[in-house]
Amino acid sequence: MDILIKNGTVLDGTNTPAKQTDIAISNGKIEGVGSFADIKAGDIIDAQGLFVAPGFVDIVNHSDAYLTILKTPSSESLLRQGITTALLGNCGSSLAPLIRGELITSVQKWGDISGVNINWERFSEYLDALSGFNLGINFASLVGHATLRRGFLDHSMEEAGEANIKKMSRLLSDALDEGAFGLSFAPAYLHGRPAGKNELLPLVKMVAERKGLFSVHLRDEGEKILDSINEVLDLVKETGVKTEIAHLKVSGPSSWHLAKQVIELIDEAIKKDLPVHFDVYPYLRSYIVLYLLFPHWAQEGGRRVMLNRLKENKERAKIIEEMDNGPYKELLGTIRIGTVHRDKTFAGKKIAEIASNQGVSYAEALCNVMVANEGRVSIFMADISKINLQGFFAHQASFIATAGAGYDMSWSSTNEFPHPRSFGAFPRALAIGARKWNMPWENLISKMTSEPAEHIGLSDRGKLMPGFMADVVIFDPKTIASRSRFKNPFKYPVGIKYVLVNGKxxxxxxxxxxxxAGRVIKRKG
Known part of the structure; x- marks a missing residue:
């Protein structure tokens, strides 16, 4: 054997109780689970007093959108959490297919595109390029709907029309043939907003026919969340497509009471055998691009047009007035600035402090931050209910995900100020889920491993069973925890002792x- 893990308490990912046993690994795969007292191995890991689980599967990851996979492919902040596989291409944006190279600008709302070399167009070329990196973990990818749409409609807010839908469908079909695992859609964002059922249905039908995954960032996570979920469920009912509702939350105190009805809608769908799941991250603050807080009319035309509106007195005054009285008014004071494009002095500061220093309202301070950073700002917002989060955690259809990206400590000297979830979502989920909320360990591990793996379509990952790839995490259940905080996100977790990726x-x-030892995983069939 290459590796023998002895004396560990094994949680095999199947939601069954833990048992003390050994695991034998050879040629990158699980060779056997049982007692191997007389077997020799190149490496022997004594896991006495530790839990042994499948490597965690992050079903919503943004290492591509934040461009960290191109700049830090080791993805240390993910690996140190126990994540061994991450799904890219979420929330409507992917790094391929690109019918022209400058479409990489579609992700600049999240990441700095300077210095990024794009030498691919087709999805297969993109995967080949990623395979040339020293990847710390495994990566698979969806295709972003907005990436397809912008290829033909750029910033247009018009409906796609039959001719463009056919072009988008051809691109999607090719990408699915070349290894994409499905399609993501984010109508909350500017370039996904115009798309309705006529545009989506042909694309979603294609994904369903290929047994792929449809992942959705809801159109509205606040007061209109029920309408947004019904929009998704209508597509599921008509196509039967496997569906993931990304980072489910009910945003804002005035909407928190809707969580019960959200769960009722999902439960009703499950009773009808509709393949619907959702994921959550274990924090009460979301992380969004700042422009989403601006009125929709102010966003139209793209970033440069929006910035011009913020610099024109009359339109600027209208924007500030609508923000002061809009759906996010109760949350403006909770905002902390995250990643900024240009002026690092804002990163990590509370908007209340910035507004006080400038002698302006919260809304006007946000406008000032936006202009100073050329429209590229991400923010933390305290919009999530603890009670709702705990309920979503325990739900039968929920997974755990980061909705973050892979970093290392070199990023601490840049303008990046990431959400702590990029460094500690999975350890924190285990710490609060099992030790604080008394959820069964086996249930939590299943939500992090076999269940998301199966939903994505990863047939040989997520379980500690013979024949499965040897992605393994070994951790101390008494000490595992995140150390990353909103004031200082650049801290790795504690309690993770070993991580094996593809048997290494x-x-x-x-x-x-x-x-x-990470690999690019392509969808089969």
């Missing part, structure tokens, strides 16, 4: 092993 030891108690 990537992390040990001394730190990174220097082995980059």
């Amino acid at each position: 030891i990537a992390l040990n108690p001394k730190g990174l092993s220097g082995v980059y």
Whole structure:
């Protein structure tokens, strides 16, 4: 054997109780689970007193949108959480297919595109390019609807029309043939907003026919969340497509009471055998691009047009007035600035402090931050209910995800100020889920491993069973926790002792092993 893990308490990912046993690994796969007292191995890991689980599967990851996969492919902040596989291409944006290279600008609302070299157009070329990196973990990808749409309609807010839908369908079909796992859609964002059922249905039908995944960032997570969920469920009912509602939350105190009806809608869908799941991250603050707080009319035309409106006195005054009285008015004071494009002095500061220093309202201070950073600002907003989060955690259809990206400590000297979920979502979920909320360990591990893997279509990952890929995390259940905080996100978690990726030891108690064993995973069939 290459590796023998002995004396560990094994949670195999199947939502069954833990048992003390050994795991034998050979040629990158699980060779056996049982007692192997007389077997020799190249490496023997004594896991006495530790839990042994499948490597965590992050079904909503933005390492592509934040461009960290191109700049830091080791993805250390993910690996150190125990994540061994992440799904990219979420929330409507992917790095391929690109019918022209400048479409990489579609992700600049999240990441700095300077210095990024794009030498691909087709989805297969993109996956080949990623395969050339020293990947710390495994990556798979969806196709972003907005990426398809912008290829033909750019900033247009018009309906796509039959001719453009056919072009988008051809691009999607090719990408699915070349290894994409499905389609993501984000009508909350500017370039997804115009798309209605006529545009989506042909694309979603194609994904369903190929047994792919349809992942959705809801159109509205606040007062109109029920309408937004019904929009998704209508597509599921008509196509039967496997569906993931990304980072489900009910945003804002005035809407928190809707959580019960949200769950009722999802439960009703499950009773009808509709393949609907959702994911959550274990924090009470969301992380969004700032422009989403501006009136829709102010966003139209794209970033440069919006900035011109913020610089024109009459339109600026109208924007501020609508923000002061709009759906986010109760949340403006909770905002902390995250990643900024240009002026790092704003990063990590509360908007209340900035507004006080400038002698202006919260809304006007946000406008000032937006202009100072050329429209590229991400923010933290305290919009999530603890009670709702706990209920979503325990729900039968929920998974755990980061909705974050892979970093290392070199990013701490940049303008990036990421959400702590990029460094600690999974350890924090285990710490509060099992130790604080008394959820069964086996249930939590299943939500992080076999269940999301199966939903994505990863047939040989997510379980500690013979024949499965040897993605393994070994951790201390008493100490596992996140140390990343909103004031200082650049801290790795504690309690993770070993991480194995494709049968190679990537992390040990001394730190990174220097082995980059991650792979690009392509959808089969």
